[in-house]
Each structure stands twice: as structure tokens, then as C-alpha cells.
Amino acid sequence: MKNYLLTPGPTPVPKEVLDAMARPIIHHRTPQFQTILKEVEADLKHVFQTKNNVLIFSSSGTGAMEGTVTNLLSPGDKAIVVRAGKFGERWGELCDAYGIEFIPIDVEWGKAVDPEVIKKILTEKGTLPPQKLAGPPMAEIKAVFTTLCETSTGVSIDIEAIGKIVKPSNAVLVVDAISALGAVPIKTDEWGIDVCVAGSQKGLMIPPGLSFVSLSQKALEMVSSSKLPKYYFSFSAHKKSIEKDDTPYTPAVNLIIGLNEALKVFKKDGLENVLSKHKKNAQGVRNAMKALKLELFAPDAYSDAVTAVKVPEGIDGGKLVKTMRDKYGVAIAGGQAQLKGKIFRIATMGHITPSDLKVCIDTLETVLSDMGYKFEKGVGVKAFEKTL
Numbered sequence: 001m002k003n004y005l006l007t008p009g010p011t012p013v014p015k016e017v018l019d020a021m022a023r024p025i026i027h028h029r030t031p032q033f034q035t036i037l038k039e040v041e042a043d044l045k046h047v048f049q050t051k052n053n054v055l056i057f058s059s060s061g062t063g064a065m066e067g068t069v070t071n072l073l074s075p076g077d078k079a080i081v082v083r084a085g086k087f088g089e090r091w092g093e094l095c096d097a098y099g100i101e102f103i104p105i106d107v108e109w110g111k112a113v114d115p116e117v118i119k120k121i122l123t124e125k126g127t128l129p130p131q132k133l134a135g136p137p138m139a140e141i142k143a144v145f146t147t148l149c150e151t152s153t154g155v156s157i158d159i160e161a162i163g164k165i166v167k168p169s170n171a172v173l174v175v176d177a178i179s180a181l182g183a184v185p186i187k188t189d190e191w192g193i194d195v196c197v198a199g200s201q202k203g204l205m206i207p208p209g210l211s212f213v214s215l216s217q218k219a220l221e222m223v224s225s226s227k228l229p230k231y232y233f234s235f236s237a238h239k240k241s242i243e244k245d246d247t248p249y250t251p252a253v254n255l256i257i258g259l260n261e262a263l264k265v266f267k268k269d270g271l272e273n274v275l276s277k278h279k280k281n282a283q284g285v286r287n288a289m290k291a292l293k294l295e296l297f298a299p300d301a302y303s304d305a306v307t308a309v310k311v312p313e314g315i316d317g318g319k320l321v322k323t324m325r326d327k328y329g330v331a332i333a334g335g336q337a338q339l340k341g342k343i344f345r346i347a348t349m350g351h352i353t354p355s356d357l358k359v360c361i362d363t364l365e366t367v368l369s370d371m372g373y374k375f376e377k378g379v380g381v382k383a384f385e386k387t388l
């Protein structure tokens with residue numbers, strides 16, 4: 001059986017990247033590795049659209065999220081956490097783990113946050129002028145934690161609008177772009193993202209195991225005065241090293257070599273072209289679902305990185321995903337937490353190609369039909385092809 005991976009992470013890894021990672025390992029304190037790291041750093045800055053350093057960690061995305069909390073904040077600091085799905089909730093769990101009090105903005109799953117809600121809280125808490133509450137200094141919000149693509153719901157959040165609100169305040173804007181970087185447009189500097197967090201196994205076309213963080217000047221100032229405990233994920237130590245094309249500890253050498261190869265694809269094809277291909281693919285998937293009379297889970301705020309679709313009435317969502325994977329070799333994702341069995345998710349990021357998606361939609365049609373869902377066979381694939 002041939003296996004197709006269409007989950008929103010991990011995503012398929014191109015052959016040239018796999019080949020590069022299979023090369024004999026080299027030592028990291030060598031000019032050869034330094035050259036690679038230098039190239040990787042420059043190419044990452046391009047994908048992040050930032051002039052600032054991008055720090056590289058050996059961990060999955062959550063490691064860099066945890067590092068962000070511990071490197072920015074100090075005991076007593078307050079934050080805002082946008083919780084529009086499972087990954088927004090993770091920011092809250094991390095704040096809880098380190099005793100950071102936060103104001104949650106709970107958004108119905110499938111919807112995006114209204115940026116004005118953030119503005120209202122920042123203003124009320126005196127983080128934005130006019131200062132209404134003359135509370136103690138601890139009442140001030142130090143960070144706004146949000147997600148760009150909420151992978152659990154397929155929702156895209158308007159970071160550009162939130163950036164405009166947070167920029168004039170004393171707070172930093174922290175964005176979980178783990179599933180968004182390399183998949184959808186991100187303009188870190190232009191949008192005023194102070195901390196942009198990313199991971200390796202989604203839009204960047206390499207296996208899990210690396211995470212990334214970019215830091216603005218405003219964020220760096222907070223890092224220098226932060227008092228929460230940290231060691232392995234020390235942003236200061238990583239920044240000092242990367243400025244010398246080095247890492248503080250042994251890096252994931254072969255993953256970085258793979259990343260160097262993967263980032264060449266963005267350079268060769270052009271960042272804009274890569275992103276517009278994903279966008280076209282996502283449009284195709286949405287049109288295919290509509291043709292199949294399936295409902296999108298986030299019709300008003302969909303992301304081009306992953307499409308969430310409601311499981312139709314009378315169909316067992318868990319069984320649908322399992323049958324596609326085990327009988328036909330097509331791996332898509334089901335729903336998480338309260339959405340378990342209620343939605344399925346198809347990714348359009350990284351090395352997922354139109355032919356993979358055609359196989360996916362065709363298999364979805366076969367399995368839905370076997371499970372008793374009524375529709376005209378072939379209309380999904382046709383709608384996908386027509387979009388492209």
C-alpha cells in the first residue's frame with residue numbers, strides 16, 4: 001500500500017530533504033556546519049519576513065511556546081490569551097504552569113477572535129491609553145498570546161489587525177504560527193509580531209524536532225528583564241550563539257541539514273509562489289467539499305493551511321478517518337477534544353501536492369459512499385480539478 005500523509009503535521013518530506021538528512025553526520029563545531037547554519041538563518045529570516053534573528057531549538061513546537069512564556073515574563077506579570085481552539089488553550093496551560101495570571105478571550109470553536117475585544121481589554125487595563133483603571137502596576141498586561149492558524153478548527157486569525165492594536169501598547173504580541181509558517185502569508189515585522197513561534201513538521205517540509213522563535217526589539221527588552229526560571233530554552237543564550245552562527249548545545253544536526261535543503265525550495269520557487277500554490281489547493285479542497293454537499297467547519301474564517309469539514313449526519317467520523325488510513329493508506333486528521341468524531345481535517349501545506357489531494361478526495365468519496373452517504377460520485381474530484 002502506498003501511504004499518503006495529509007495531516008496538519010507532520011507533513012510529507014520531499015526526497016531531496018530525506019536524502020540530505022541521510023548523509024553521514026558531521027560535527028556541529030565545524031566550519032562546514034557553521035556555513036549551513038548561516039544559510040539556514042538567512043533563509044528562515046526570509047520565510048518569517050523579519051530582519052531579526054530567528055532562534056532554533058531542538059524540540060517540537062510546544063517547546064518554543066514554553067520558552068516564550070518563560071523568557072518573556074516574570075512572576076506577577078499578566079497576559080491575554082486568545083483561546084479559539086486547542087492550541088490557543090495551550091498558551092493558557094503554559095501560563096498556568098508558570099503561575100502567570102491571564103485574561104482569557106474564549107472564542108467559539110470555528111470562529112476567529114474579534115481584534116476589538118483585545119483592544120478593549122488593553123485599554124481597560126491601562127496597557128493602552130487612555131488609562132482608565134489606575135490600578136497597581138501589576139494590572140498591566142505584558143503579553144498577548146494568540147494563534148495564527150488554529151489547526152484544531154481550521155480557523156485563520158487576523159494577526160495584521162491585532163498587530164495594529166498591540167503595537168502602541170506596552171505589551172508584546174506573541175503568535176503561534178506553528179502550522180502557518182511556510183503555509184500561509186506571515187509578515188512578522190510589517191504586522192508587528194514581537195514573537196513568532198514556528199515548528200518544523202508542518203509548512204517547512206522537514207520531520208518533527210525543530211522549533212523556531214523570532215524576537216523583535218520590544219520582545220528582547222522583555223527577555224532581558226524576565227525573571228521566570230529557564231535554562232535549556234534560554235533565548236539570551238540562543239541569541240548570543242546564533243549571532244556567531246553557532247548553537248549553545250548540540251543542535252539536531254541532521255534536521256538542520258534537512259531544513260537547509262527544504263528552505264532552498266522556497267528560494268527556488270519563490271515564497272509568494274509557494275504560498276499561492278497552497279492557497280489554490282485549499283480553495284480546491286473547499287470547492288470539492290461544497291460539491292460533495294459537505295459543510296465547512298469554519299466558513300467565515302477558514303485557513304488555507306488546513307480545511308476542517310463537518311462529518312455529515314449519520315456518519316461515524318472516527319471510522320471515516322480510520323478507514324481512509326488503514327484501508328486506503330490516506331491519512332487525514334479527525335477532530336480534537338470536543339470535536340472528536342465531529343470534523344475531519346485535510347492539510348494543504350508543505351509538500352502536499354495537487355495529486356495527493358486528488359487521491360485524498362477520491363478516497364474520501366469512496367469511503368463516504370461505502371458508509372452510506374448519498375452524493376453523485378466524482379463531483380468532489382471534478383470540483384477540485386476545476387479550481388486548479
Ligand SMILES: *Cc1c(COP(=O)(O)O)cnc(C)c1O
Pocket residue numbers: 009060061062063087147149150151176177178179199208
Ligand atoms: C502542531 C501545532 C502545535 C504543537 O506543536 P508540537 O510540534 O506538536 O509541539 C502548536 N500550535 C499549533 C497551531 C499547531 O498546529
